[in-house]
Amino acid sequence: MRLVAVFALVLVCLAGQAFAAPVGTVPSDVTVIYDIKGHFSKAALTEMRAEAGRIIGTSGVHLAWQNRSDSVGAVFNDLVVMTFKGSCAFDPAPPIYDETGPYATTRTANGEVQPFGEVDCDRVVNSVRLAMFGEQYARAEILIGRALGRVVAHELVHMLTRSGMHAHEGVQKAALSGRQLIAASLPLSAMDVDRLKQMRMHQ
Numbered sequence: 063m064r065l066v067a068v069f070a071l072v073l074v075c076l077a078g079q080a081f082a083a084p085v086g087t088v089p090s091d092v093t094v095i096y097d098i099k100g101h102f103s104k105a106a107l108t109e110m111r112a113e114a115g116r117i118i119g120t121s122g123v124h125l126a127w128q129n130r131s132d133s134v135g136a137v138f139n140d141l142v143v144m145t146f147k148g149s150c151a152f153d154p155a156p157p158i159y160d161e162t163g164p165y166a167t168t169r170t171a172n173g174e175v176q177p178f179g180e181v182d183c184d185r186v187v188n189s190v191r192l193a194m195f196g197e198q199y200a201r202a203e204i205l206i207g208r209a210l211g212r213v214v215a216h217e218l219v220h221m222l223t224r225s226g227m228h229a230h231e232g233v234q235k236a237a238l239s240g241r242q243l244i245a246a247s248l249p250l251s252a253m254d255v256d257r258l259k260q261m262r263m264h265q
């Protein structure tokens with residue numbers, strides 16, 4: 063098993079076989095099971111879900127969200143699991159932090175992407191903090207949620223397309239800066255929308 067990384071300034075992920083919806087299910091629905099290990103600001107969580115849903119939704123794929131603690135015993139047709147470690151909230155007086163390293167990782171096995179990802183909230187929050195200025199501090203939790211939503215969307219594209227491919231523009235670029243994570247918009251490229259549509263049609 064190896065990990066595929068989304069780096070703070072160099073996002074890198076690979077991909078492969080993910081998961082197939084059983085016959086008779088609605089192929090455009092994907093459930094994201096989220097497993098929160100540290101603190102997660104409620105405002106950031108709400109915004110993360112909305113932002114990832116907006117980005118992926120342009121391909122016709124609808125995301126449903128389920129807290130892992132509420133999903134025990136439930137059966138889902140098509141799902142991914144995203145684990146969030148560290149603190150997913152704004153800290154106005156953070157400790158000194160090493161900026162290098164991944165925003166998130168997605169698991170692969172035998173060269174194939176698995177539907178399991180892990181987000182390093184401390185790293186994402188640090189990038190957002192460094193990119194913010196002026197009035198943006200007043201809505202830091204929203205911007206952190208937006209950034210997390212974009213990191214999650216990036217991983218979901220790898221998982222759903224079973225590919226490590228990156229785009230030249232948009233959320234699927236191989237490298238994303240903190241500024242790009244909180245910019246007004248960071249959509250899928252047209253190429254990625256097509257790739258997602260193609261993959262979902264053939265499931």
Ligand SMILES: [Zn+2]
Nearest residue numbers: 068073074075
């Ligand atoms: Zn990637």
